[in-house]
Amino acid sequence: MKRKMETSDHEQEEEEEEEQDEQPTTSVDKVLDTGEKKKKVTPGVIYLSRIPNKMNVTIIRSYFDQYGHTGRIYLQLSKNEGKGKRERGPKYTEGWVEFKSKREAKLIAKQLNNQQVGGRRRTPWYDDIWNIKYLSKFRxxxxxxxxxxxxxxxxxxxxxxxxxxxxxxxxxxxxxxxxxxxxxxxxxxxxxxxxLNIREWNYDQQDPHEAAMRRKSKKKDQQQSTAAAATV
Incomplete structure (x- = not known):
């Protein structure tokens, strides 16, 4: 049996306005004998900024089924999952829970936000606190x-x-x-x-003074030879 939820008159007015905004289907509900038009129920989504210790998708669904009609649920695995010491069961960091009606989602988020998770005292999440936010216009x-x-x-x-x-x-x-x-x-x-087929070049270095003396002596000999030839 689902728990009763109490809302103020102002909240009820807001919910009625939301229902009025919801577009009815074009076809007539043939199942109803009254001939009333069947209204389209828009699902709502709540965001869990943290997941209580040791809770998984099955436990989350069982918990929120006490308050409304849950639809799809997604829990984000921790990035460090599988690293270091292996703990029993996966660890989740955040999650999204879809409800069949956005009215249910909005009321559940308001009622349970910042409230103790509770349950059996021996459960690991008994003392944890919910951090829940209703995601307006989120699908x-x-x-x-x-x-x-x-x-x-x-x-x-x-x-x-x-x-x-x-x-x-x-x-x-x-x-x-x-x-x-x-x-x-x-x-x-x-x-x-x-x-390496490298040719070596050897050069004999000469004294510049001696080379100049030899050139001078050679020039003098040439002059003497020229003078001797002229006298003959």
Whole structure:
């Protein structure tokens, strides 16, 4: 049996206005003999900013079924899940709960927010406090869009990391190849000149003063030879 919820007159007026805003279906409900038009009930979503310790989807559904008609439920796993010491059962950080009616979702969020979770005293979540927010104009499709966007961002980041790793690997291979060629060249430089087909040029260095004296003496001999030839 579901727990009764009390609302003020002001809240009831707001709820009636919300129901008036909801568009009726174009077809007449043939099941009802009265011929009244069947109104379209818009689901509502609440956001749980933290998940009580040891709670999972099954426990969350069982808990909120006491207050309303739950629909889809999604709990976000912790990013550190599976790292370090393994704990019994998964750990969740946040969650979304859909109710068949947005009136139910709004009232449940208002009634349970900042309230003790309660239940059996021996349960791990008995002393925890709920932090619940009703998401106005939020639909379950918005949650799918968010996850799709996050997946695209994650894929893009992974592609960038792969490209960076490839660039680093190619640079490493290039440096290794350069180092291998450099070592090979150094070994050739250490080898004999004959193996490198290098011609050695040897130059005898002369004293500049002696060279000048020899040129002067040679010039003097030439002048004497020319003078002797002229006298003959």
């Amino acid at each position: 379950w499709t918005h949650l799918h869009e968010r996850f799709q966007y996050e997946n695209e961002v994650r894929k893009k980041r992974l592609r960038q990391e792969v490209l960076q790793a490839k660039r680093e690997a190619n640079l490493y291979i290039e440096n290794v190849e350069k180092g291998r060629k450099l070592r090979k060249l150094e070994k050739k430089m250490e080898a004999a000149p004959e193996e």
